[in-house]
Amino acid sequence: MAICNPNNAFGKYCPTTCGVAEYLSKYHSDADTDLESMLRDLEIISNWTQGAEQTAEFMKDSVTLAQKSSTSDMYYKKSSNMLDDVTRFQLTIFQQEQDIIKLQHLISSNEEKMANLKRLAMVLQEKCDKPCKDEVEIQTITGKDCQDIANKGAIISGLYFVKPALATEQFLVYCEIDSFGRGFTVIQRRRDGSVDFGKDWIQYKEGFGYLSPDDTTEFWLGNEKIHLLTADTSSIPNVLRIELIDWAGNKKNIYRCKC
Known part of the structure; x- marks a missing residue:
């Protein structure tokens, strides 16, 4: 260069x-x-x-070579197997979609039920926010027993407070007053087996079960209260009425007088 x-x-x-x-x-x-x-x-x-x-x-x-040889059958079978797998997958997907639809319906149904429960809860909450009011109607007339109450003019069967002569305080009883002006103090009521009467002595002494104004519940008034109702011999004689009803609805009454 x-x-x-x-x-x-x-x-x-x-x-x-x-x-x-x-x-x-x-x-x-x-x-x-x-x-x-x-x-x-x-x-x-x-x-x-x-x-x-x-x-x-x-x-x-x-x-x-594959086209000319018998191995093409193997490839065909493999392809067929793949198609079968794809078909099964499609069926599985379809079934899952159906299950999803069912679950969506179930969710919608549950949401509707939850909405109803929420509305019910709101109604109950409104009631609970109000001052408590005793809805059990207790008659105002009182007496020594139910006959004494009937003698004072009571004509409606229901719950009454009684205070026998030997009692220190009044207690609640159910009085059955008939059209003849007779007042019976109900000491026991058996109806549907809702109350277990297989109790011990203390429970029979104090009483058990539930009193109701419409006489639809079972109870035993209590030995102590029954004693107080029958211990006063200075008044009119006591009459025990036993009323039995069989499965066919036939009724029988038995009266026993303590004179």
Whole structure:
């Protein structure tokens, strides 16, 4: 390569090829390195292309051989099995969709029930917010017993407070008052078996069960209260009435007088 002799009158690079030569001389080695790298890359790409072409040819040959050989039945069976699997998956998905629909209906139903319960809870809350009011109606007339109450003008059967002569405080009883003006103090009521009468002596002494104004509940008044009702012999005689009703609804009454 010729040596460049620049002319100072024209600056660093004279209007000749001296500047170009210096530029090429400076970057020539780097350019050669880059070119060699590019050539290697092209060779690799060429090898890959050739390998891909060989693979494609192999695949074509394999397909041709498969078409000519009995192994195509195996591929057909595999394809059929795959189709069967796809069909089963589709059926499974369909069943799951049906289950989802059922669950959605169930959720909707539960939401409706929850809404009803919320409305009921609001109604109950309104009632609970009101002052407590005793809804059990207790008659105002009192006496020593139910006959004494009937003698004072009571004509309605229901709950009354009585205070026998020997009692220290009044207690609640159910009075059955008939159209003849007779008042019976009910000491026991058996109806539907809702109350267990297999009690001990203390419970029979104090009484058990539930009194109701419409006479629909079972109870035993209590031995102590029964004693107080019958202990006063200075008044009129006591009459015990036993009323029995069989399964057919037939009623029988038995009266016993303590004279």
